[in-house]
Amino acid sequence: MTQRTxxxxxxxxxxxxxTFLDYARETARAKCEGVSAEDARKAPLPDSPLMTMCGLISHLRWVEHYWIQVMFLGEELAGPLTEASDDDPDPEMRTAIDIPLPRLLxxxxxxxxxxxxxxxGHDLDATAERAxxxxxxxxxxWVILHLIEETSRHNGHLDIVRELVDGRTGV
Known part of the structure; x- marks a missing residue:
């Protein structure tokens, strides 16, 4: 684990x-510290049934897979992303409910x-294989900046969910 700075x-x-990408990643992990297994699976926002701590961590993991392995390196989709559809655009969030948070982390x-x-091993000017x-x-x-933005935005979601499931704030 990297130092959070x-x-x-x-x-x-x-x-x-x-450094900023690692900071955002470590912040996501820190927001999950000490949450119970039950609370990690709760979806406290009535209109967002997939918005759980497990779902958000899974989403962050698979978003990085998509942007680095699929888009930048040109590899094929893997894992739950292969099941994405118009009816189920975020299968990585849905399937995460069955995976313990420590494993996801x-x-x-x-x-x-x-x-x-x-x-x-890649220059910052190197272009993605896929458009x-x-x-x-x-x-x-751009990929790194996008991942910083994506992770930071979802850290806000983790803040909200954590406060609603067990009252913990901050981090």
């Missing part, structure tokens, strides 16, 4: 980007460590 050890662009940590190493919906090929810099 938003202050990079060096001021080059790559180090700053990776461990998988997310292992993947984060693997991606940190993998991305270190986004408008036909453009984003670069690795």
């Amino acid at each position: 938003d202050t990079p050890p060096a001021w080059d662009e790559r180090t700053q980007l990776i 461990a998988e997310y940590q292992d993947q984060s460590d693997r991606y940190r190493h993998l991305l270190s 986004i919906s408008d036909g453009r090929h984003v670069d690795l810099r």
Whole structure:
């Protein structure tokens, strides 16, 4: 596990980007510390039945898979993302209800460590193998920035869900 800090050890662009991505990842993990197994599976927002702590961590894991392995590296979809449809656009959130939060967190940590190493071998200007919906090929810099945004946004969701299921705030 990396140390949770938003202050990079060096001021080059790559180090700053990776530091902020790691900080957002560690914040997501910290928001889950000490939550009960039952509370991790609760969906306290009536109009968002998939919005659970388990679902959010699973979503973060699979979003990284999608942007790094599928879009940037050009690999095929894997895991629950292969089941996505118009009727079930977020199967990674639905299926997470059956997976213990410690396992989801461990998988997310292992993947984060693997991606940190993998991305270190690519230039920030390297372009994605697959095009986004408008036909453009984003670069690795954009992918990392997008993951920072995505993870940080869902940290807000984790804040709300955690407060509603057991009253814990902060982190």
